[in-house]
Amino acid sequence: MGNTHVVKCALKKVLITDENVTAALKNAEGQDAQLVSWSIKDFPTNGENYTHVVTSVEVKYLINGEESTTSFVVKLGIPQPTVPLHDSIHFAFVKEAQVYEELIPLLNTEMTSLGLKPLRVPKCYHASCETEKEVIYLQDLRLCGFQIYNRQEVFDKAHTTLVLKELAKLHASSLLLQVTDGYEDLEAKFSILYKDCFDITKEAMQLSKIILNRYIEKTLAVLRDIGNYEKAVDWLENLKHRGFELMMKQLKYNTRFAVVCHGDCWNNNMLFRYDAIGNPAEVMLINLDLFRQASLAIDLKMFFYHSLSYDDREANLEYYLDTYYASFKNVMEAGGLAMPFTRQELVDEYESKHLYACFWAMAYLPTLVSANEDPCDETPSNESPEPAKTENVLISSDSITAHTYWEKPLTQERKDNFVRKFKRNSEIMSRFLSLFDRFEEEDSEED
Template identity: 40%
Template sequence: MDYDERMKSCHVLVTEEAVQETLKADKGIKAQLTSWRIEDFTKFGDNYASIVTSVVVSFVLDGVDEQTSYVVKVNPCHGYPNTEGVTNVGFVKEAEFYGKLLPRLNAAMEEASLKTLRFPKYYHSCLEVGKELLFLEDLRRRGFKMYDRRKGLDVAHASLVLEELARLHAASLLLQNKDPEYFQNTLLNRDWANTFDGAIDVDAMFGGHFDNTVAMLEKIGGYETSIQWIQSTKPNIREILTEQLEPSKYHVVCHGDAWNNNCLFRYNEGVPEEVMFVDLQLNHRVSFGNDLNYFLYTSLTGDVRKPNLDALLETYRGHFNAAMEAGGAGGEGRLSEAEVLQEFRNLNVLGALFNMMIIGAILMEPEDVPDFQMKGKDEDFEKIIEEMRVKSLDMIDTNPLMRPRFLSVFDELMETGLIPK
């Protein structure tokens, strides 16, 4: 089933009943729905674990005709019944974040006289397996838009993201201090790779990308020690990911998928002044170093990340400490400059892993991105990996963005000592 066909299948899942429930949650019970229509605005390559579309709604409120719109995340309709459980867990995690966790996080922020966290408003969800829907605020109506994923974020954009990650992380600790039992027995305590009860073969998923990275480095030449490091790390992927679950002082609620495709920005005369986070299907509770590594090694080019790293980490630390201080946390709740840098460095292996996993998809033209929807057969996944390998190898010579973006990560991690020189 191609992308356009799948979009049509997804449209069927968006029901008038769901639209009415969304309108009621947004405008109140007096709002009377008069008409609605689906209006697609995303394209192939923008969506991975779900399909994202929008609904334009006409209604009458207090005798006045009005119109609004909502963003709708929909079951991806990939046609593989045996992976519907994986899809459902992602929707459940996101719905629980918006519907249950976020109000508590925002209450903790408001109690500290801080602004609430920057996420779209949540209105309605359907979590029936195979029919999942999630209705959210259409941030386009407030001027937010996606940044071109193929361009690395500059310092101004990256600083906004790090400020908001810091506030999210701090809010979770303020909530934990207020209600220590809240985070027990929750999906948040599973690393994203362990969320799906074995339905995803993590070793195969990462292993294929590791092999592709080795092929790319071999083609470029001169990175023999990086190749050896990748090959020695590959058998330990699951262990590396599982280690991140160990409780520590640095455990917070992480976004889990913090790269520039999941950040929307609002501008004032071309200058970014506000960020909103979207796509919370992989949110989980681990070290803040997870989000920092994921974001900094997938969403910035080396020539921005390396010379500005200390300043960017200090931006994160400053806003984290400010939130903790406003929330009444003592000195133990604050992070020192050395602690932030050390925890970031301790988890640099995750930055390398996720860079290897998504760098090709980030830099490809939208029409060239393989279909990453979860498949039901091993040979389907192997076909995707092989398609990525062929396209990524070609991009080394044909896409001027690929080689410097790809190699900068290995160059930096050799300088820091994670990868032997």
């Protein structure tokens, strides 16, 4: 592993402290809880990338003289080497903390006051957004029987139905908040809903353009290699230098469809609890750092294009949209509110957001073929860090080289390597190509 891995290991030892473990413990178990000890327990699968680290902390504590144990999921920010990356990652942590600590409680108050179940998201027990010391302590949902779905596999109908019902609750709850509590403009109340980590500054947007163009170049390499996608290739070639602007244009919304969206709605950001015979019984939405006000179709289109197979999406689209619409309507009726759109208007809005979902799918789906690889370590290092140095790695911007990954030219050799890896996974390739299989019938929204 390279230098990035060394810094990640050191981060856990530096940023997870007695102080913030104690703060999380007392918020979770009560002020009488007394910390005895804690230890870091990494997940069996990779929970890391070049922007943050996710691990867990097992805690022993005393309460009323008796020893108990619990655990937390901990998300840590990685110091970044450039201003755009630093600003983007810091903003993502600020947003997620505010969503957990301020917005979700308000939305849940609306739901529970009507006798409806609260939104299915983990509890947040402590958050600190101090620059280069970002840390969030969350409920460890494994203790409640939840588990992550294999993100390399598509959802079946049962999982999809559960997610759509929960998404509808989230979306509709934000309309309740606007009407009943007078928050007519949620973006004015919560400025974090107006921006994302990729568009907070001009520099961040420029970096986002570079990254999106890189994904488009890789997509073009795949399509050219497969063949028979000439129109899709022409389309991407035509818009690759203005792809980011077109994607941002899709975030503009008709107020009738404006809701609080998850913003990163795919199977990597959902946990499930199963019943005794293995059927999905509950879903939890996680990773809330892309929450924003946008068209509800942004979440729906992303979810369908990232997490479902082409055949399932085509065969069951009407059923899925019916399920979503009915759940949304149930919340609105409980609050005494009329539906702001018809079933057919929902279909039309859904169809209008293809471009946004397509761009994100070009970024996400290829990562699944190298799920356990560090994006900054594209070429494995032959050098292993000395154990003694690992303890003393300076936790600062100078220790990370993530930005060089995007600065390296996308050579033909790297494109060929990407295509080879991608073609080895037929299921993910099929999901990816389905974005373009009916290209001639899709509205590209390029004008």
